[in-house]
Amino acid sequence: MHDDHDMHDDHDDDHDMHDDHDDHDMHDDHDDHGHGEPVGGVINRNANRRVIGYREEFWIQDQYTPNDQWTINLGLRLDNIHGYIEAFQVSPRIGVTYAPNKRHAFRAFYGRLFTPPNLEALPFLALNLEGTTAEPEDDTNIRTKPERSHYFEIGSTHAIGRSTVIQLTGYHKYSTNMADAHQFQSTPMLNYFAFERGWQQGIDFSVKTKLSNTLTARGNVAWGRCKGFGLQSGHFLLHGHELRDIQLPGGTYCDHSQDITSSAVVTYRPFTNTTITAQMFFGSGLRSAEEGQRTNSGNEDSNTTYNLSLTQVFPFAKKQKLLLAVDVVNLFDQQEFLNTGEQSVGLGVSHANMPRSVFFRAQWFF
Template sequence: MGRSGVLVRWWYGSLFSVCLIGNVPFSWADDVETIRVTASRLDRAREALQPSIGATQTHFSRQAIEANPGGDNAGLNSVLLQAPGVTQDSYGQLHIRGDHNNIQFRLDGVALPEGVSVFGQALMTRFAHDMSLTTGVLPAQYGFRQAGVIDLKTKNGFDDQGATLSLYGGARDYLQPSVQYGGHRGKWDGFFTVDAVHNRVGIENTTSKFTALHDLSNQYHILGHLRYTLRPETRFSLTAGVSNAWYQLPNNPGQQRQFATPFFKEQGISPQAANVDSSALDEHQQELTDFAILSWQENHTRFSAQTSAIIRYSSLRYSPDLVGDLVYNGIAQRASRSVFSSGVQNDSKWKIGWGHILRAGFQAYGERNTTKTDSLVYPVTDGLIGDVPMRVHDGSGKTGVLYGAYVQDEWSLLPHLTLNTGLRFDGVREYVNAHQLSPRITLVWEPWRGGRFHAGYARYFTPPPFETLGNTSLGKFADTSAAPENFQNDKVKAERDHYFDAGFMQEIKPGWHVGFDAYLKRARNMIDEGQFGAPVILTAYNYRRGKVHGYELTTDYTSGPLTLYGSMAWSRAMGKDITSAQWNFDSDDLAYMRHNWVHLDHDQRWTASAGGNYSFFYKTNHPLQLSASMVYGSGLRKDRSLPSGSDIPNGASVPNYVTFNLSLVQTLKGISWLGNGRTQFRVDVINLFDKRYMLRDGSGIGVGAPQYGLRRTIMGGISYTL
């Protein structure tokens, strides 16, 4: 039998052993410390498969996550906003270095295929033991989504053992109970967590008032992580999660009716909607995500690898207010979209000699995208709009593949000089067929102790986001109130970039670091996304040309119980000439952008964040931690009105803002009347000074409605760990 046959038999034999192992005694099952050391060594080996050589990486430790207001109860976006170059947007969206949602999420180094969720975050902060954000010139193992790579190291049965019960809540009916458990037995270890969320702040308020109209949200999230160490060199792991979220869409009062009250022919009467008010609409959206990752890891003296099988299903369903949507929009559309993805990822490392580490791997995914809409629209005859709605059914499905492979060499030219070169090949066969061979090269120089310079170049290939593409049959809406201004609908194309990055990091004194980074991107067929129409479903489109550049300044300081950090970023992101999905845009806007550069809707000139925490009595069993954070934004884009009555798309920005958050956490350990566990009380104040600020004003390319930041919110919680 050939070598490949032996490997196949070993692979299936190992899986069979994992399935049957049960309560079989092991020769080293009782040596907990040996297993713990082995698990830690395998974790380090897995992380070494995907280094950040020459890239810019921000690491969030478990302590940093817990110090963030809300701790594990806060969303991932609130943690990531403390990283340089990260801009907040409505619906919980993040923009990194001038890109729109071009973000890759990984769990323990394994990339998750993208989903269709807009509001909900399928990955919760409490899943992560720690996490990192990597930007800049990425090594060749990172493909497809390259503005930023967010990698969560999931909690496990060794580092996060014990059972924790938590209850968190506060203003606006906010209630979030959760439970988590981590433990190990023999060669097994695992972690499990589940939480539920109920509140009236599911989506950003459309007004500056304290409480939004019609903003109830109910959600639950589940994550399980199970690992089996077959031997010191071999480990299997299974990670699976579920996220289910239901939202009311906030109403925007005071809107002007655009159409007459509909007369439903099948009932023969006009419903009691003649006085329908935009503050009383009833629109809903549900978002569901399921995923699972099965991984096999090998670690030997000179060779290590991890191979993973991945599946993910996500769906989004929008339910309109039938009468209200017709009156204000001329279309009431029940819409659903889903994506099912399955694939495989492999990353390998081979130490081929002194100063040389060769890495290689591949990714391949099969995806199925389905879109269905059921619309009520008014018929239009000879320019006259009728009042009896007609139904338009539309739907499409598409199966596609996404694939990539890479090889790269980490070469230590000198003891303090490292060159990392790589070559990556990516392809997509979905709504478009495209491929590209992309070189990557970075140079890292450490000329003196504590100093580190880096410079690099990357060629990037970004396929169209499959989950935001649909094949709307525009002809079905001809001669209706939902007919587009133009019927041009060219396919969204893959983006191709030249990306440059350079910067340095210097340790001023032990515990104090200062860094600076500059980047430049030149794009062809630059991809952007926007919301067009009432359903809050993002739609992708291309600018023929794009240019993005910016600068980042960071600092952090740690000394004993004190931690301080801060960052400031300047960015400019612009595009020219819309070349796909044109039917979503006004003809005047298309004509203007054909000959003029415009700011991207998420372009924010200045972004800054800062914070710190201090732990009182940190050497005792009752530490008291005080934390504070700040976020500043100079404002996202909006249209600029001209005296002629026309607009310059994204020609102005909303007002700047700054918000402060405060957190106080008291921990009690070993207090007899509380049992032998750890009890933790926390109080969080979001937007401490109750700043009224706007994220969107409702104008701009692909912006559906105004959105305002959260007003002052006081939260509290208690958790008990056995």
């Protein structure tokens, strides 16, 4: 039993109670919008996100060669998906190649493409994030629809001398519900969303040459652009200024829209079973923007990575062989940010390149 004095000691007086729970402390705990406890349960008991998907595919294709110079490829594809969303499409495709001789060839292609959304999409229908730091600025939540595209490509291939082949390709892809992905905060999982429409286009030039019996090289340089217009889904993933920029008449560049990319590979075989390979990869910079500027209106800094590989093969009886290799990624240990995670649509956190890393491989062929 407790007498009145003990009870008074436990709950001293009105002044003490006011010190513990004064208005100032309450204001600190619930400072402003988006900081504090959720209004309701963060995940309710019906928040089972399991999705089982089914997909039926049927395609038929044929090749017709009326003579040595012309080749025609025809195809028809049917896609039918169930689960996350119900959708169906019939996709015709046609490709034509003209080769006036064995050293030159010209080609053209048109295809209707169908890309369903990933089953790993994370809709927030069963989440209650109101009043938390993860509360979206726009809680619109629409299922991501399949991307439906018209794809056009033209190109040519030319043999120069006995040891060099060059190739030039141009493409344009126009999409409805153009698919993209967003890295939500620091999680490595991607959330998939779609622009209402968009286009991708580019030009690629490549060359492959044999410099000697032991030395070969190949490389390519490409220019490309990608733009999205309007937002079909994923509103809850984006900030308010990103939503506004996407809705503007001029559209928004995609995060991965680097203007220039290139690569080069040199392979040297000093001995029959020994191969040394050097690689170079260059990117002019992913999309970003300065503070206060339109989303993805600028670029990150360019970056270049060099890799080196040494492979040795040991032959054995009955055509068996052992392959041992060492690979060095980022040979010069260049420290670069691929993106800073700011003023871009689909990248919420910074990404740096891999530090210099050494990998060892062993393979047995039998």
